[in-house]
Structures are given as structure tokens and as C-alpha cells.
Amino acid sequence: MKRILVVFAKLFAFALLVSLASCIGTINKNPIELIAPKNGETNLSFNNLSFEFSVRTTGDYDLIIRDDKGDTVYKETISRVSGKVSHTVPAGKLRPGTSYRWYVRRAGTDSIASEMWRFKTRNNSAPVLSNPKPDKLYNEPFGALALTWDANDPDNDVLKFEVKVYRKGESTPVFNKVFNDPSGVVKDLEQLTEYEWTVVAIDPWGAKSNELRASFKTKENEPPQDIRLVEPEIRPGQRVRFNNLKLKWEGVDPDREDLLYTVTITGANQSRALLNFQKDTESAVDLKPSTNYVLEIEATDKYGKSLKKTFNFTTVDNSAPEKPTLKNPSNNEKINVKRFSSIDFQWDAVSDPDDDVVMYKIVIKRGNLNVEERNGLTTTTYSVSLPSEKFRAGERYTWYVEAYDKWGGVRRSDEYSFELYSNSPPSKPMSPNPSNGAKNLPNRIRFSWYATDEDGDKLLYDFYVGDSPSNLKLEASNLESPEYLRPVLFDYSKTYYWKVVVKDGDMSVEGDVWSFTITSEDKPPTVPELLGPPNGATGLKFNNLKLSWKASQDDKTARDKLEYIVVLGEADSMAVVGTVTGVSTDVIDFVISNLKPLTRYYWRVEVKDSFNNFAYSQTWTFTTKVNTSPKAPYNPSPADGSVLRPGAVQFAWQSRDEDEDTLTYELRIAKTPEALESATPIIRNTENYTAEINEEGTYYWRVTAKDPHGGQASSTWTFTIQKP
Structure with a gap:
């Protein structure tokens, strides 16, 4: 037996050690584990390299990469992650042929961090170019010629391309430019000339591609082919604006040259030059309304060949400015000359449909006499002093404003009036x-x-x-x-x-x-202590709701002489809803009805003694229940399907409401079920109605019971009127 106990003890100790080892292993397990690139891995891409790691706890983590000097070359905080995480380092952050160390830590602290692993990027490879275009082609445009080529970089580096264009047989380029894409446009070459061009790609690490070489010959110059007016769009019978008219055109040249333009506009016996041998293809001009104009555009290329084209259009008629709106003084305003030393007339600025500069004229009248008139105003205010010979107390005045433009367009405001008076101050309280x-x-x-x-x-x-x-x-x-x-x-x-x-x-x-x-002698009653409904209670009925509180005590006023004032309402609208007097019980009840369903109410109780001292309770809240619709009307008279004689028909029914609401009823009578919808409703506060019906046939009648909160329910029955 003793030997068995010893064996059992050894087995227990071994199991305990295994368990502890398992626990220690779990406790020591690093909360951040690196996955890829593996520790010591080499020949890795230095552009868009993906890093993977795993975290045990959701949070923010820093991915940090350092070079062999210990300098941080990349740091990125990855927010709100857990489990396996993958992050790609953008191109250009790592260098080729370089050793790095990387690790992950809890954001902002090295106290919770992974191991630090090493990796090395592969050596850089030079880019390769091919397929230059154009090559060995003739009759190419010399004004603007597109050059293209294919580019390939094993490392997916962002490349730059140096392009040079030479006249054939010359060593100095006529064009030298660096492009970011494998295409470019060379401009302003010569006609009937042979050219050679080269392109070399350079990666961010200085490696250069092979040099591509190609050639082409330009065509002979041709004159411009066409001039198109883009703006304004001229249609038959359509007129154009005359202020700040935007003119926009484009020239068509077979050689794709940048053309020079000479632009003249003629109208109203006047000619104006807008451009003279300039590259601009748009211009803005102010013209006159209701006038015919001729726009002449001449396009000239670098070899002096030109094309001239004219366009005819008519400007729109002038439109008056918008109607001014008067602001101050307001219509029928009374102005106290003892309070104000001046009147500041104000009106809203108006716009003009033609974008003309708007000016204003103000006219102030006393009766039919203009006492003040001023035009040429460019602001929307005008002041006069008070009092004066023109502006006296006891007089009534009218005023208006005209908005006008330089072409004679005028729009007048409404006419406002004001009265000047002399006001005396009120007496001292x-x-x-x-x-x-x-x-x-x-x-x-x-x-x-x-x-x-x-x-x-x-x-x-x-x-x-x-x-x-x-x-x-x-x-x-x-x-x-x-x-x-x-x-x-x-x-x-x-x-x-x-x-x-x-x-x-x-x-x-x-x-x-x-x-x-x-007073320091007569103290107030004790504070009423609210009892029910409990503070914050919900789902309470909104009719016949009982509010309860403990009665107050007062040294100089008998209990039944105390007056309790019940204050109740929503948050911003509490009001007195009732008073209670003549009560000597320990607990006082107050019943309230006609509350709103599903509404939060606040309530308190104030108490007043015979000396008019007050005390009031805490403020409690409660929330009423959702409204329940009435029960569908039942027990109809006449009974459903009844056969009646012509004459007075006594209608009766019953309904009830779970919330104890006062119900109203809507009675409709018709010859068909469909006609019930459009039948004139008979509104009743009682559950009966008498109608005279003499025409034979089957009738449908519907009663709808409605509560004050929108709840309703209906029942429909039939009866037949049949002569004996």
C-alpha cells in the first residue's frame, strides 16, 4: 500500500510539472509574432515588399524597419488590427542590395515588441527599352510630334526618360527633355527635315537602360485648314450676351503647329483689334446691346501661311437690373427724432441680367414733394440727419429706390413709408x-x-x-x-x-x-416627499394616473389648511395642473388624465402655508406607455344582416378603450362597400345615431372608433330595407 502511494505521488508530481510547463509556455508566448519575410531571408524585392505578422490583442501597432546603422528608414502605425496582419512598404522606401532589420511593437512603446528579424534586398537591375516610334518614317508633322517607346524594369522602379532630338548629322540636340512616362511630344521642328532621336531610361538608383535610336523626316508645310468658333455658340436666330462676352476659337492645322492669331471685331461703326499675332485662343470683350457684329479671326503659321475667317452675330437687347428690395427703415416704421440723430436708408444690392454695373437713385418724398433725391449711388446705403427743415417730427414720408444701368434700363422698388415723431420716456417705476x-x-x-x-x-x-x-x-x-x-x-x-x-x-x-x-419667525412647511409613481418609472398609463406624496408638517398652520400645488409637464413646459387643500391624511393622492402616450413627464409638488411660505419637493420623472388602439366596435344594432322596414333606423354599437381614453366615432352608410370610402362621415361622441332611410336595397354601414392619440379600429355590417 505504501509503495502504491509513493508511485501515485510521483505520477501526481510529474503531471503537475507538465501542467506548470504548459502554463509557463502560454504565459511566455510572445504577443507579437513575425511571419514574413523570414529571419535571414535574402534577394528580396525592394519595391512594394510585403510584411506579415500576427498579434494576439486588438490594438495599434508600429512596423519599424532599420538599416545596419540602426537608423529607422521606415515606420508605419497600423490601427485597430488583430490576428494576421499584412502591410506593403511602398516603392522607393527601401534600397537595393541592402541589409535591414525589422520588428513590430505596440504603438509608441518597445515594452511590448516582437523579435527583430533580418533580411536583405536584391541588387538593382537596369531597365530595358524597345520599339521606338516613329522610326524610319517620312512625312511626319513638325508642329507637334508624339514619340513613344516600350519600357520594362525588372524591379518595377519608377523611371524617368531622357529624350533628345537631333538634326541628322548634327551632335547638338534641338530638343532635350526628361519625361515621366514612356511617351512625349516634341514641338516646333522644321519642315522637310531629317531628324534622329534617342531615349534613355534612368531608375532611382542611377542605373541606365540601353539607348534607343530612331529617325524620321518631317513633311512640307501646309496652310491652316480651318478656324472654328467654340464660344459663343452661334445658332440661327439666337443672340449673344454683350457684357464680358467670352470669345473662344480653335485653329486646325495639318502640321499641328501652334498658330498665331489676329482678331478684330467690328460693329456699331467701330472696329477693335483684340489680338495681334498671339497664341491666345480666347478673349473677353464688352460690347453694346442690340448690335450686329462681325468677328474676324486670322490664323498664321510659322512659315507665314494664313487663313482668315469671319463670324457674324447679334447681341441681346438690354435688360433692366433686378428690382431693389428696401430694408431700412421698414415699411410704416415710426422713428423717434429724440432717439435717433439720423436715418440710415438701406436696401439690398441687386444683380443685372447682363452683368452691367448697377447704380442707384433714392427719392424721399413728403406728400407730393421730393425733399431728397440723389442718384449715381454705387452703395446700398444713404443717410440723412434728424431733425432738419426737410425731416420734422409729426410728418409722414415715403421713399423708393431705382436701380439703373448705363444703357437706360431702370427698375424701381416698392414704395415704403415712415413717420417721424417725438417720443417722451416712460415714467420711473x-x-x-x-x-x-x-x-x-x-x-x-x-x-x-x-x-x-x-x-x-x-x-x-x-x-x-x-x-x-x-x-x-x-x-x-x-x-x-x-x-x-x-x-x-x-x-x-x-x-x-x-x-x-x-x-x-x-x-x-x-x-x-x-x-x-x-421672515425669520414663520418657517415654511416641511418638504413634500414624493412616493409614486417611482422616479424614472416607464410604461405608465396616461389616464387616471395617481400621483402620491407624504403630507407636509407646519408649526403654525394646521395640516388641513396647507395648500398643495401640483406642477407637471414636459421638460420645457411644466405648469400647474391642480391644487389639493383640506387634507389631513399622511399620504395625499392626486389623479391626472389626458396625458400623451410615450412621453416623458416631470413633476413636483409645492406646498404653501397660511403665511404664504413655500416649500417644494424634488422633481421626479415618469414615462407613459404606448397608446393602444380602441377595440373594434361590436354588438351592432341593427344586427348584421338584418331586414328592416323603411323609415327611421336606430343605429347603436359598443366599443371600449384599454387606455380609458374618451372615444369619438365616425359612422359611414353606403349602398356598396366601395362607396363607404367616399361617404360623408357622421361624427358622434355617443354610441348611437338615428337616420331616415326609405329606399329599398342592401346597405353597408361602418363605425370607426378613434382615440385622441391617433389610434382607431373599424367594423362593417349590413342591413336590408324591404317594404312589407
Whole structure:
């Protein structure tokens, strides 16, 4: 038995060692493993070499390549990868015949990195050229001749090509240029001349290809063949613009020469030279409207041979500028001469269909008298001073603007009016409530004051409050009535300061700074504690929903004399939805209906004691449920398929709504099922209707029950009217 135990112990120890070795192997396994190129691999491509590695954890990794000096020649961060990763190093980053070391690390740190492997690129090979064109050809164009050849590079290097063109028998080239592609164009050769040309390819490492040689002979010069007018496109009966008219043409030459152009335009008894022996093939010109023009274009080649061609066209009639739109002063605006020292007339800039320069004329009238008139304006503003002999308080004025061009085109704006008046400021706010220096006030106050305006202007008010006269902050602006109920409760035993600024639309008057002190004797009720529905509850019904809270306590007000104010609504529209008084129970309930389905509501409870001190609960939220459509109407009368006598037909039905919504009904009656769709609906709030039907035949009737939230359901039945 003892021997068996010893053997068992040895076996257990061996198994434990194997297990630990396995765990250690797993723990020590490198999280980044290199795959290719293999360590020590040689004769690799130095252009577009692909690197592969594997990572165990998703993340960002740096691929780093260094030369034998330890300098980093390439670094690329590969983002959000895991598993096997492949990356190609672009051409030109590695050199031929060079030894490198490469590894991969977690982006930005060598603390998590792969092994470092070595590789060597193969030696560079020179490119090879072949198949030059043209070669041993005659009658080639000398103005522009395309040269092509085939190029091959074993290393896929990006090549450059040096091309030289010689007159036959000469050693100095007449053309020498480096191209990036295996083709090029040589220009401006001579007619009837024999040429030789060579091309050599050079790779980025300085290796040169074989030199290709070829020859050709140019043709005899011919005159230009044609001149085509590209712009404007001239069609029968079509006219062209006259401002900034773009003229564009092209010459056709059999020798592919760059031609020289002489361009003249004649019209309205006037001739203008636009170009004289220039290579340009376009020009812009300003002409006159409604005028016939002759455009003459002459193309001349380098040997003096030429072609002349004329084109006829007519310019369009002039169009007036767009209609100006007046901006300031606005129509029927009243302007206070005591507030403004000038009027800045403004209008929108307008465009001209013909791109003419637009100028403006402003006319200001009092009755039928022009009191101000100014033309030649190039801006869209004009100012007059107030008051003056021309512009007096108590007068009404009209004004308009004309936009015009140099050809006589005019467009006039609408006519606006304005009135000048002298406005007196409103009175200083007075009769404050609470009165200045009032003490022992409750913690919520409805402020009020009094102000007048002898001009009868509508007054607006800005309300300021703070804890010192020098620290008043704007709390409400543009109040339309002289009162303000502050939603935030004041602190007990503290003195506050307030003022009102009254505005009549033109002028404002700042009131005195008044003060008041909040009571230190009568404390507010305890804060109502909300009970239900739980804060954040969802899927609640939107009719007959019960809100509950714990009743408040107050030292000086009986429990049944406390007034609870329920405030409820969506985030930006909370409002008072009801009050509760005369309750002495520990828990108070309030039932609310007619909420919207699938809506998030906020609610709180405010409590007020007999001294008008307030306290309010936290604000909780709940979300109502999805609306459920009504049940399809049932229990019809007359019963489906009934046979009735002519006369009064008593319709009745029943329906119900799971959400307790108040339903409305749409009743349709027709002789066919198809006619039900177009039949005039009879809207009912009750589940009955009486109709007089005397014509014999089968009738179809449909009742659709609808809830306030868009839910609806329908039922269709039939009955027959049959005489006895």
C-alpha cells in the first residue's frame, strides 16, 4: 500500500510539472509574432515588399524597419488590427542590395515588441527599352510630334526618360527633355527635315537602360485648314450676351503647329483689334446691346501661311437690373427724432441680367414733394440727419429706390413709408410691492409696480434682484405686465434688493433700488416627499394616473389648511395642473388624465402655508406607455344582416378603450362597400345615431372608433330595407 502511494505521488508530481510547463509556455508566448519575410531571408524585392505578422490583442501597432546603422528608414502605425496582419512598404522606401532589420511593437512603446528579424534586398537591375516610334518614317508633322517607346524594369522602379532630338548629322540636340512616362511630344521642328532621336531610361538608383535610336523626316508645310468658333455658340436666330462676352476659337492645322492669331471685331461703326499675332485662343470683350457684329479671326503659321475667317452675330437687347428690395427703415416704421440723430436708408444690392454695373437713385418724398433725391449711388446705403427743415417730427414720408444701368434700363422698388415723431420716456417705476424696506415677508413673493407713458406706448419691464445694491442680476426681461412671481424661494432672515427698468420700445428708464427682508419667525412647511409613481418609472398609463406624496408638517398652520400645488409637464413646459387643500391624511393622492402616450413627464409638488411660505419637493420623472388602439366596435344594432322596414333606423354599437381614453366615432352608410370610402362621415361622441332611410336595397354601414392619440379600429355590417 505504501509503495502504491509513493508511485501515485510521483505520477501526481510529474503531471503537475507538465501542467506548470504548459502554463509557463502560454504565459511566455510572445504577443507579437513575425511571419514574413523570414529571419535571414535574402534577394528580396525592394519595391512594394510585403510584411506579415500576427498579434494576439486588438490594438495599434508600429512596423519599424532599420538599416545596419540602426537608423529607422521606415515606420508605419497600423490601427485597430488583430490576428494576421499584412502591410506593403511602398516603392522607393527601401534600397537595393541592402541589409535591414525589422520588428513590430505596440504603438509608441518597445515594452511590448516582437523579435527583430533580418533580411536583405536584391541588387538593382537596369531597365530595358524597345520599339521606338516613329522610326524610319517620312512625312511626319513638325508642329507637334508624339514619340513613344516600350519600357520594362525588372524591379518595377519608377523611371524617368531622357529624350533628345537631333538634326541628322548634327551632335547638338534641338530638343532635350526628361519625361515621366514612356511617351512625349516634341514641338516646333522644321519642315522637310531629317531628324534622329534617342531615349534613355534612368531608375532611382542611377542605373541606365540601353539607348534607343530612331529617325524620321518631317513633311512640307501646309496652310491652316480651318478656324472654328467654340464660344459663343452661334445658332440661327439666337443672340449673344454683350457684357464680358467670352470669345473662344480653335485653329486646325495639318502640321499641328501652334498658330498665331489676329482678331478684330467690328460693329456699331467701330472696329477693335483684340489680338495681334498671339497664341491666345480666347478673349473677353464688352460690347453694346442690340448690335450686329462681325468677328474676324486670322490664323498664321510659322512659315507665314494664313487663313482668315469671319463670324457674324447679334447681341441681346438690354435688360433692366433686378428690382431693389428696401430694408431700412421698414415699411410704416415710426422713428423717434429724440432717439435717433439720423436715418440710415438701406436696401439690398441687386444683380443685372447682363452683368452691367448697377447704380442707384433714392427719392424721399413728403406728400407730393421730393425733399431728397440723389442718384449715381454705387452703395446700398444713404443717410440723412434728424431733425432738419426737410425731416420734422409729426410728418409722414415715403421713399423708393431705382436701380439703373448705363444703357437706360431702370427698375424701381416698392414704395415704403415712415413717420417721424417725438417720443417722451416712460415714467420711473413707482408704488413697489413689497414696499421699500418691508420686513417679515414670506419666502415667495409676487412683485408688482406701476409705470406710465404719456405717449401711450406699450411698456415692457426688466426685473433685477440681488443680495446687495451693487449685485443686482437680470432675472426676467421684457415682462408685458408690471408684476413678477419669482419661481425661486428666498432665504430666510435675509435682506434682498430689487429694481425695475421700464421700456417703451424707444427709450428706457431705470427705477430706484428697493429692499425687503424675509421672515425669520414663520418657517415654511416641511418638504413634500414624493412616493409614486417611482422616479424614472416607464410604461405608465396616461389616464387616471395617481400621483402620491407624504403630507407636509407646519408649526403654525394646521395640516388641513396647507395648500398643495401640483406642477407637471414636459421638460420645457411644466405648469400647474391642480391644487389639493383640506387634507389631513399622511399620504395625499392626486389623479391626472389626458396625458400623451410615450412621453416623458416631470413633476413636483409645492406646498404653501397660511403665511404664504413655500416649500417644494424634488422633481421626479415618469414615462407613459404606448397608446393602444380602441377595440373594434361590436354588438351592432341593427344586427348584421338584418331586414328592416323603411323609415327611421336606430343605429347603436359598443366599443371600449384599454387606455380609458374618451372615444369619438365616425359612422359611414353606403349602398356598396366601395362607396363607404367616399361617404360623408357622421361624427358622434355617443354610441348611437338615428337616420331616415326609405329606399329599398342592401346597405353597408361602418363605425370607426378613434382615440385622441391617433389610434382607431373599424367594423362593417349590413342591413336590408324591404317594404312589407
